[in-house]
Amino acid sequence: TDLTLSPEPDQAVLKSMCGPDGNSPGLSVSVQVKQGHNIIHTTTGNSNIDLSIPVPTEQLWSPDQPFLYDLQISLAKGNIPIDAVTSYFGMRKISVENQDGYKKLFLNNKFLFEIGPLDQGFWPDGGYTAPTDEALKYDLQMTKNFGFNMVRKHIKVEPYRWYYWADKLGLMVWQDMPSPNSYTRNTPPVDTVAFASQLTRLVKTHWNSPCIVMWVIFNESQAQHNTPVLVKMVHDLDPSRLINQASGCSHFGVGDLLDFHCYPPPDPPPP
Numbered sequence: 001t002d003l004t005l006s007p008e009p010d011q012a013v014l015k016s017m018c019g020p021d022g023n024s025p026g027l028s029v030s031v032q033v034k035q036g037h038n039i040i041h042t043t044t045g046n047s048n049i050d051l052s053i054p055v056p057t058e059q060l061w062s063p064d065q066p067f068l069y070d071l072q073i074s075l076a077k078g079n080i081p082i083d084a085v086t087s088y089f090g091m092r093k094i095s096v097e098n099q100d101g102y103k104k105l106f107l108n109n110k111f112l113f114e115i116g117p118l119d120q121g122f123w124p125d126g127g128y129t130a131p132t133d134e135a136l137k138y139d140l141q142m143t144k145n146f147g148f149n150m151v152r153k154h155i156k157v158e159p160y161r162w163y164y165w166a167d168k169l170g171l172m173v174w175q176d177m178p179s180p181n182s183y184t185r186n187t188p189p190v191d192t193v194a195f196a197s198q199l200t201r202l203v204k205t206h207w208n209s210p211c212i213v214m215w216v217i218f219n220e221s222q223a224q225h226n227t228p229v230l231v232k233m234v235h236d237l238d239p240s241r242l243i244n245q246a247s248g249c250s251h252f253g254v255g256d257l258l259d260f261h262c263y264p265p266p267d268p269p270p271p
Contacts, residue, residue, distance in 0.1 A: 001019070001020050001021045002017075002018060002019065002021075003016070003017075003018040003073065003085070003087065003208065004016065004017045004018070004207065004208065005071075005087070005089045005207075005208045006207075006240055007055075007061075007089060007090065007091045007092060007093070007210070007240075008093075009057050009060060009091045009092065009093045009108060009109075010093065010109075011052075012054060012055060012056065012057045013052045013053060013054055013055060014033065014052075014053045014055050014089060014091070015050055015051070015052055015053075016031050016050070016051045016053060016073075017048065017049065017050050017051065018031075018047065018048075018073055018075075019047030019048035019075065020047065020048075020075070026077050026078070027046070027047045027075060027076070027077050027082065028044055028045065028046060028047065028075070028076050028077075029044065029045060029046070029047045029051065029073065029074070029075055029076075030042060030043070030044045030073070030074045030076065031043050031044075031051060031053055031071065031072075031073050032071065032072040032073070032074075033053055033055055033069050033070075033071060034069065034070040034071070034072065035059070035069060035070070036070075040055065040056065040069070041053055041054050041055065047075060055069065055091060057091060059091065060090075060091050060092055060108045061090030061091055061092040061167075061170075061210045062092065062107060062108060062112075062170065063112075063144075063149040063150075063170040063171060063172060064170065065170070066090065066167065066168060066169060066170030067090065067091075068088045068089065068090050068167060068168065068210070069088060069089055069090070069091070070086065070087075070088050071086060071087040071088060071089060072084070072086055073085050073086070073087065087208070088167070089208065089210060090167060090210030090211075091210075092107065092108055092210050092213075093106075093107070093108050093109065093240075094106070094107055094172075094213040094214070094240075094241060094242055095109070095242075096242065096256050096257065097109075097111075099111055105242075105257075107172070107213070112149070114149060114150045114172060115147075115148055115149060115150065116143070116148040116149060116150035116151045116152060116171070116172070116174075117143065117146075117148060117151060117152070118152050118154045119143070119151045119152060119153055119154060120154045120155070120156060121153065121154075121156045121158055121162075123135070128156070130159075130162075133161055136158075136159075136161055136162050136165055137165045137169070140162070140165050140166055140169050140171055141165075141169055143171060144169060144170070144171060148171070149170075149171065149172060150171060150172035150173065150174065150213075151166070151171055151172075151173055151174070152173075152174040152176065152216070152247075153173055153174065153175050153176055154176055154219070155176045155177075155178045155179045155182065155219055155222075156176070156178060157175075157178060157202060157206075160205075160206075160209075163206065163209040163211055163212070164209075166209070166211035167209055167210055167211045170211075171211055172211060172212075172213045173209075173211045173212045173213065173214075174213070174214040174216055174244065175202070175206065175212050175214065175215055175216065176216040176219060176247070177195075177198075177199050177202060177215070177216065177217055177218070179218070179219050179222035179223055180195060180222075180223045181222050181223035182219075182222055183222065187223075190223045190225055192225055192226060195223075195225075195230075196226075196230065196233065199217070199230065199233070199234065200233070200237065202215075203215065203234055203237050203238050204237065207237075207238050207240075207241075212241065213241055213242060214241055214242040214243070214244055214256075215234050215238070215241055215242075215243050215244065216244040216247050216259075217230055217231060217234065217243065217244065217245055217246065217255075218245065218246040218247070218250070219246070219247050219248060220246075220247065220248035220249055220250075220261065221246065221248070221249050221250040224246055224250050227245055227246065227250070227252045227254065228252055228254045231243050231245050231252075231254040231255050232254070242255075242256040242257065243255040243256050244256070244257060244259050246259070247259040247261070248260070248261040249261070
């Protein structure tokens with residue numbers, strides 16, 4: 001019922017937890033890492049506990065080389081197979097590091113300047129819905145063709161197929177939490193319980209996708225509330241990614257970066 005994949009390139013391991021709901025005495029999980037038809041490693045252990053699977057780090061995921069390993073995961077009771085699922089993962093690390101006296105965004109322990117468009121996910125023939133899977137792929141491929149290495153998915157959550165193509169094609173994603181108030185008038189008070197619940201669901205249902213390198217909690221103060229609490233909640237859920245507390249304004253000194261919107265002149269924040 002659940003599967004979490006957390007790559008740790010510095011330790012050359014993939015952390016994985018999977019299994020059924022509730023207690024599962026006598027059930028074991030086998031995780032097989034594959035590169036094409038070649039089996040890299042097989043690790044077996046109890047279900048619903050963290051497994052550390054050795055993975056060589058010669059093949060890291062990046063926009064230039066979006067290498068993905070395949071996974072075969074099986075659940076058994078004794079020698080009797082119960083269930084199986086296939087998946088994939090990418091070995092990559094996103095972090096903020098110091099270089100030459102400045103803090104910079106690093107991918108796989110190297111500085112990489114992240115540049116990309118604000119993608120609101122509109123389609124001329126479907127509004128918020130893409131007409132075909134080919135269209136999803138084409139849109140992301142053209143983003144790469146234009147020379148971008150990332151995209152900010154703006155106050156929208158796409159169908160998971162969109163993230164699959166970002167994983168496969170090699171585009172980093174800054175993923176927004178959708179705003180309950182996008183400058184509309186006479187809006188009701190924010191349902192803070194629902195917001196926290198849906199933010200949690202966003203993280204948990206997308207944390208296996210290597211393309212996502214950052215969670216953006218709020219956009220330009222839209223319905224912004226409980227910022228330090230929500231940043232800590234997301235960090236505790238997923239410490240492997242960066243957190244952008246509020247893209248544009250209303251910063252509270254939490255998260256991993258300050259994000260300023262300047263229209264149109266350059267207006268860098270103070271160091």
